[in-house]
Amino acid sequence: MRVLLVDDEVDLASALAERLDLRGIKADWVTTAHAALDKAEAVDYDLAILDVKMPKIGGLELRQRLHERHPRMKFIFVTGYGSEMDFNKVKCQEGETCYMVKPVDIEDLLKRMKDLLGQSGGDQ
């Protein structure tokens, strides 16, 4: 499993990527949508974890752009909003995209990732 993390909070993206790495999931992280688009051209990612609110290009638009170029890529949005306000903004497509509210629980995140990619616990 190859994962791309995109969050403008450096200390969040880097820590989460390291935690995924420690669990055997190869995770790269970037802090802007532009960097994510570049990175995705170079590496074949299975899944992207996107912050919703970012300067310039937010997670929703980034998802659209990534999806156009890499239709097989799955997405998990993470948002800082306490309510589910943002959830309604995205047309969540079954099996392609899901949402989580910060702070996320790593085990929940792993479960969502595996659900999206249709993997069982031991085949990372």
Added chain:
Amino acid sequence: MTITTELTGWTGLQFFGRTTASVSHDLKNALAIIKENAGLLNDYLLMAEKGTPFKPERLKIVADRIDQQTRRADTLIKFLNRFGHSIDEPLATVDLNEAVSLLAALTQREVAMKQATLQLSMGESPMTVKTAPFWLLTFLGHCMTFSLKALGPDKILRLQVEKVKEGARILFSPLSGLQGAEKGGFPGDAEIALLNSLNAACHIDPDAAMLIVNLSNR
């Protein structure tokens, strides 16, 4: 003068909601970083228990991040608390340097999303005017939003507090993109209602690329 118009009340409520949503979003981010890095410390601990080698200097980096984000969250809560208390007194003596600092703190996310840099230039301290603290912040918040839309390519916004003969003024500059932004109409009805309530005035100087807010002691 009392602030009773429906428009002003709604404008204030909107600003209050927008500001608390923005600050709470930043708080969520700080908590998320703390949680993730605390989790990372736990991961290191599990690695140590299993005899898996890891670099001990990583502990300091992660602990520093937690410390930094705890301070960030504490500062955000402090500013949020001050903002909440701004509604306590309908009329109070306000130090404009403090009000502008608070405004900068409350709008830091808005500034960051625009990828702008805020520069504060404070006047003599204290620089006080008697005014309605919450409504002043609301009006200045509107000025900030307008100014962020009118920035030049370097995306620098300078807020300057100056003493003038019968009060003080706050300058928002350089608004190099003012011509375009001016078409949006500022001050609009909501801002005019606020200005009337505050007994204040504002004007745009296109030549100086500046928004000027004049506050008199009431």
